[in-house]
Amino acid sequence: GIQVEQSPPDLILQEGANSTLRCNFSDSVNNLQWFHQNPWGQLINLFYIPSGTKQNGRLSATTVATERYSLLYISSSQTTDSGVYFCPYDSSYKLIFGSGTRLLVRP
Amino acid sequence: DAGVTQSPTHLIKTRGQQVTLRCSPKSGHDTVSWYQQALGQGPQFIFQYYEEEERQRGNFPDRFSGHQFPNYSSELNVNALLLGDSALYLCASSSRTGSGYTFGSGTRLTVV
Incomplete structure (x- = not known):
């Protein structure tokens, strides 16, 4: 089956720092979305980005x-950025x- | 523009009981999917409903069933609850025109 690898698994930042999260897939992607799951569990859509940069x-x-x-x-991370980030296939x-x-x- | 609405937000049930969770899709969306998310894990696909029929199903037992109504809203039913069914249940809606999925806030089910 399709594998989705996200890195790093855990990240701790000081407010104001920058970071890069990565997703690797075992097959070509389409209709990719990035989600942020807040502490209350809601998955919030950040980007719908099948290709290119937004x-x-x-x-x-x-x-x-x-x-x-x-x-x-x-960039310039804030405490409200805390949570879990997903990029499902x-x-x-x-x-x-x-x-x-x-x-x-x-x- | 209303997003995806799920009810109830929290639920406590006893092992062996049955539960029904409800979802209203985002305006303009006609497809509803259900996911189960255990603590510390990514969501797992349960099934998807389109045109009032189950279009695809994940690796979940028949105890998990669903329904979609003519207004595109959906229900998830779980029978004979097990302790392992305790999880966050997420509903997502989408449309044939694309632009991705929108998730609701989820229903947190605790089975005791």
Whole structure:
């Protein structure tokens, strides 16, 4: 089956620091989304990025579908960025999730 | 524009009981998917409903069943609850036109 590898698994940052989260896939990707799961459990859509680069404020994402990876950049991190980040693989009618990257931003 | 609405937010059930969870999709979405997320893990796909039929199913036993109504809302039913069914249950909606999935806030089910 499809494998989704997210790195790093855990990340601790001081507020204001920058970071890069990575997702590797075992097959070419399409319809890629990045999600942030907040402490209350809600999965919040950050980006819908099948390919190329998008930016939204302090966040930006890049997907290289043929190279089977996607990156999420977080600049000037804030405590509200804490949570778990997911980049599930869209396999037709279902999303296949990895274990996520757990981010803690300290004040 | 209303997002995905799930109810209830929290639920405590006794082993062996049955439970029904509800989901209203985002406006404009016609497809509903259900996921189970155990503590510390990524969500696992249960099934997807489209045009009131189960279109695809994940690796879950028949105790897990669902339904989609003509207004696109959906229910997830779990029979004969086990302690291992304790999890966060997430509903996601999407549309044929693409642009990805939108998730609800989830229902946290505890089986005691």
